[in-house]
Amino acid sequence: MENIDLGTNIGSLALKNPVMTASGTFGYGLEFADFVDLSRIGGIIVKGTTLEPRQGNAYPRMAETAQGMLNCVGLQNKGVDYFCEHIYPEVRKIDTAVLVNVSGNSPETYAECARRIAELEDIPAIELNISCPNVKQGGMAFGVTCEGAASVVKAVRAAYPKTLIVKLSPNVTSIADIARAVEAEGADAVSLINTLMGMAIDAEKRRPILSIGTGGLSGPAVKPVALRMVWQVYDAVKIPIVGLGGIMNATDAVEFMLAGATAVEIGTANFIDPAVTVKVVEGIADYLQRHGMTSVRELIGAAHLDR
């Protein structure tokens, strides 16, 4: 299928194909090297990184739900300096775009973390996480108001010159408004959706299952909500959209692109099939060939009648 062009662009970031891995679901990529040829993945977004090390939340952090799962990891990571010193030298060797998901608890900490990652020449972009539902301070708090989102993006934009993707929270009344706000502050792209805030209760123990009570819902269960939001944001902003939320196969990925996504992220599916990413890449190529298309970019927003 050499006649099929899978390349897609997020701002100035050129991806060999539209399939990336979602932060926190693919480790640093290296954990999956036994299962997939990492160089065949469009991009790897490594786990949420903060300025200071974080222990994350207490166990239990996970609950299985109907076609989905809840997690409340809470951004456990060893901090940006550890990443720069110990992880970066390894991941930079991976022959694909490696992005870092950046989180913080104030515009300043977000910006400082981004500034340090900007110095890493082989990290062409960051994904700004203003939507983590599992940390008290910061995280989702910024992502659920236009002002909060704008304040973080403004600070990071001033500190980070490369491609800036802002990951949006679905736990809002109008995700289109949030998307417009971050676009106005100079974000190069938005990615959506982060997890839906949910909860699981153990009926026998009569207590919440997760250590902090609530957690973030991911998996096929949330796909209809994610598709709807990508659809709405596509009509609201001009910057590219990275779509995610319950993608399990190539058909799901195609649906997100038809709704308006320029690229997609595969998250929870990596837990069920560690080799799913490359299968999705191949499946998208098959779809394009079957439909007589030559470029994956023809799919972007194609389900919108008015465009």
Add this chain to the structure above:
Amino acid sequence: MENIDLGTNIGSLALKNPVMTASGTFGYGLEFADFVDLSRIGGIIVKGTTLEPRQGNAYPRMAETAQGMLNCVGLQNKGVDYFCEHIYPEVRKIDTAVLVNVSGNSPETYAECARRIAELEDIPAIELNISCPNVKQGGMAFGVTCEGAASVVKAVRAAYPKTLIVKLSPNVTSIADIARAVEAEGADAVSLINTLMGMAIDAEKRRPILSIGTGGLSGPAVKPVALRMVWQVYDAVKIPIVGLGGIMNATDAVEFMLAGATAVEIGTANFIDPAVTVKVVEGIADYLQRHGMTSVRELIGAAHLDR
């Protein structure tokens, strides 16, 4: 299990058990009389009724999703007068609480519809639908802002003296704020969640599956979100909560009560098992007996450590 008390109260409305049927999923109850003894159900909430007749949206109105379904029926109904003349004489004969789900497109139409139903002596309560995601005018528009919600509840409260339950939309940043707003206007209870706004796309046809593009997601897929919202609203208001969202069995129902619900509604599950309601009633009684409880009311909010 004569020693088990399943009775529960929503304001001044006494239910023989906490299991009601969700509007739009159980018709007028009569459609299910072949499968269940309707008198064993705690309450039947008949389908959304408006002042004027409504044709609803065009076909297709439904899409199956992972452990859920999307619908965009759009409040099809023959109007409140038709209900009063032709349906009420039939449903009043059902030996359980029969409630009417009321919708409109302005505070005035909501209020007038409620006023006419107030005259029906055997309808002890209404559920105010300020959260239908499938009608352009009205519906969810009112349910996603505190002001909008308050305006409708205020108008209806003035026109309707019996038990007033307000059905809340989950498509908001803070459902707790909306709940407080409707409580402040005199609502006797809140029910949540209505459907999550979602979408399905046909990858082969490259078009949305539903006639109006988006629809409301229901079924087990949304249960974690619904539980979380009941949990949050329980901490925000003093009025009773009716919990719904993906309840398929007695364990699910118990979880909602543990999260803070005084009663529950069973919706989509009626489509998979038309006899599910009575099974849930029996299952709750079994649970109570197994745990040495004598009243279902002991479950309400019991998963909250702080109460």
Add this chain to the structure above:
Amino acid sequence: MDKMKKYILDLVVRHITQPRPGYVLLQLTDPERPLPAMLPGQFVEVRVDGSPTTFLRRPISINFVDREANELWLLVHAVGDGTRALAQLQEGAVVNIVAPLGNGFTLPTTTSERYLLVGGGVGTAPLLYMGQELLSRGCRPVFLLGARSAQDLLQLELFRAIGDVYVTTEDGSEGERGFVTQHSLWADVDATQQWRICTCGPKPMMVAVSRLAREKGLPCEASLENLMACGLGACLCCVEDTTEGHVCVCKEGPVFNVEKLKW
């Protein structure tokens, strides 16, 4: 007719066979008691177990009811995950169904009425049971069955045992080449002999048949297959836009007099 008592039944798979690749015939029985009354044109809602991607029941038309064997026949076209899961059922497996649902075709009041049953693809399924009921009422039916090609024709021998069978295939591999509406048989079908048309199949085919019937002034009933959830008239998802507005195909239908449809 939707006043008929409905049941939730656990039936047992007595036989499962593959009349054609991609199609399975489920012969279900109730080991406990006689199957309830079911009319030709009615359908059942089948619960699909063990298919994670299938959430709702699957509406399937009644292919045949064998009273002697106490069997309900369902002809399933395995097109999606749900129907594929049904196609993999083993003999002896339990299948939960809700039945009977919907109305059904109008049955004859006199033996002088003549029925032309026009089906396409798997849409021919309910016409077998309808034909049997007609025969038992003294009206030997005429079947006009269309398919893409010979190997897409289903249960032909069973239809021939009940009435006269005419066939069209798009590739001419059996019967006359073309669509059912192009069959030479239509030349002899007119209002003078009290012909009634019943049709089930792809919508374009049913629309064409209904137009032809209208031209000839013949009463015509079509069985619709709108996407549905509950099958009981509760969810209002399967509506068809008719002269009386949006009505539930699962309750007011699936069989409609085409004059009521906006075709």
Add this chain to the structure above:
Amino acid sequence: MDKMKKYILDLVVRHITQPRPGYVLLQLTDPERPLPAMLPGQFVEVRVDGSPTTFLRRPISINFVDREANELWLLVHAVGDGTRALAQLQEGAVVNIVAPLGNGFTLPTTTSERYLLVGGGVGTAPLLYMGQELLSRGCRPVFLLGARSAQDLLQLELFRAIGDVYVTTEDGSEGERGFVTQHSLWADVDATQQWRICTCGPKPMMVAVSRLAREKGLPCEASLENLMACGLGACLCCVEDTTEGHVCVCKEGPVFNVEKLKW
């Protein structure tokens, strides 16, 4: 040890038996090639097909590896929908697994080391493979197996074929009455003879065993069974709070020197 190459394998169910009600032994084989290297204490992630309520893989410890028969044994306690679905697999069915995962128990460097393997309930499963590996290295293991009652003891004859077996049951129906930590055997277990303890089972039992080992100054390794999703150290859901902070049981474990645990 987590540097061992991992594989996604489609294995075939050669035998499925029920050693006790509620438990099944899956004997899986790879018809194509030899099974990869796997260490005692490691586990596999099993994909559960056909269970709508099961979304994630199920982590299951390696019960035994039969190199001659090219078989991987998994002892499954059918407690939830996922494990119940696995318990219903038919011989010949394909089971998709990711393996090997995690680290494993520390193996002996000299034949003079003495291993006491203490297990409870289905937690005894990985000790069978560990015992076999010890025996093959010239260290005949001692097993101390606890259960609620005699009919909860699993694979006893297999353990007896590998080493000395001591049993405790809570009801005294077999072996000594009480918990494993109360067995008279402990009187002879001390640091003078280079005893090493490996334990797997309910957390309270493992905590008690580790305390006893600490009192006696014996090295002790425990195999944890935290709730996990990916099994690869990616999702960070299965963390245990250790002296080094939160670490993934699936990657740094499941076997930990108890000195690292905050027990």
